[in-house]
Amino acid sequence: MQSDIRYDLTITGNGSSFGGVFKNVKIVGDAKIDSDLDCLVFKSTGTTEITGNMKSTSCHIIGEMYLKGNLETGEAKITGTMDIEGNVKTKKMKSNGEIRIRGGLAGEDVNLEGLFTIKGNCEAENLHMKGVFTIDGLLNAGSVELKTHSECRIKEIGGEKIDIRRGTGSVWKRLLGTFYLPSDFFEGVLHVDTIEGDDIYVEHTMAKVIRGTNVMIGPGCSIGHVEYTNRFQKTDDSNIGNHTQV
Amino acid sequence: MEEELISKKELLELTGISYGQLYRWKRKKLIPEDWFIRKSTFTGQETFFRKQQILDRINKIKDLKDDFSLDELAHLFLSSNESSGVPSLNPKIALQKEELIKRNIVSEMTLNFYLEQMGDMTVFPFQAILCVYLLETLLKTGELSLDEGKMMLQTFAEHYEKFEGKPSELIVIRKMGVSSIMLVSSPGEIHFDNGVKIVVRLDVAGCIEELKLKLK
DSSP states (O other): OOOSOOEEEEEEEEEEEOOEEEEEEEEEEEEEEOSOEEOSEEEEEEEEEESSOEEEEEEEEEEEEEESSOEEEEEEEEEEEEEESSOEEEEEEEEEEEEEESSOEEEEEEEEEEEEEESSOEEEEEEEEEEEEEEEEEEEEEEEEEEEOSEEEEEEEEEEEEEEEEOOOOHHHHHHHHHHSOTTTTSOEEEEEEEEEEEEEESSEEEEEEEEEEEEEOTTOEEEEEEEEEEEEEOTTOEEEEEEEO | OOOOEEEHHHHHHHHTOOHHHHHHHHHTTSSOGGGOEEEEETTEEEEEEEHHHHHHHHHHHHHHTTTSOHHHHHHHHHHHHHTTSOOOOOTTOEEEHHHHHHTTSSOHHHHHHHHHHHOOOSEEEHHHHHHHHHHHHHHHTTOSOHHHHHHHHHHHHHHGGGGTTSOEEEEEEEETTEEEEEEEESSOOOOOOTTOEEEEEEEHHHHHHHHHHHHO
């Protein structure tokens, strides 16, 4: 594929492609792409399976997507399920749904809502996450905002501004939730080994160590050790092993 | 050779930077991932660094961050992050000899001396730029006499290519007034007898980084 001209690829219904370099890729239905895909705009509604790497400037997925390789995209919008074996690199990412990444995630603005598992590290300038998540590596972001539901697990968090709260829902959502959400959905708890940052606020968090400049501990926490350099505050109903100013 | 390690906490205390800054620099790839050494201690897992390496890097970032954006710095360090700590000689850069003086890389005197020794040339490839730059540094500090400079140029011209892509040091020693110049690959230990005085020990990789900054 040595031509400079990019053509469009459209798959409607059931189809497959060998992959390659395209301008716009539009998939409606069920598609299988057998190698790497390089395109400008990727739009998929339905189920897409790609056995290679994918590169695009924008990527919009409604439905299901399975990717064997790495994903590199400028903008990503995902509604549905995404399963990636490799790493994800993106500028802006927005997702409602379920994401599983076997590698790491690196982005600038990352906005995730729903269910995720990330095996590697997660890096972003601004990160908002809401839902149920597991990150096996290091979460490193300029500003981290987490809203936890059910049981969330992160190995390590590091950043400048870290804000961890329990996710809430409207009364209506809560009422509806009793039918199809797990019973502990609105009792979000975060399990984490260490949190290190400049300004830290946590609630409903179980951590071994928290280190930071300004540390504020909200309700429902159980923390082994807190180290702070400037300011430390805690509410009465949190459990803290010991705290030291360094 | 066992290198001295420093824990993350000690590092922050020593350099006065915050966790946030450290993580930001890591995110911007100013500090490569594999410099973070994880070790288990009795308080759980902790992160350590090679002391000299990380301190050098952090001081450099602190010095330069007002003049360059973090992305530019990352680009600068990138070449040294990837290989075993040596910025590669950038073959794309070549300068006219007038440019060298205009950009304040060498003084006219050093340049003339170089041209006398190595023959006249109008365009300097990167290796030659590096060579005059090293010469300038050494002459300016007064550590090297002109005769020794001559020796250095010869050593450099003959042998530097063998060190390309490998960390190396330029060492000048003197014993009983007789000097010799050597290029050695680093990190390595060298021991001399008592009469030897080490005049200069220059880390060539560091010089390449400085030079690249000047060339921007």
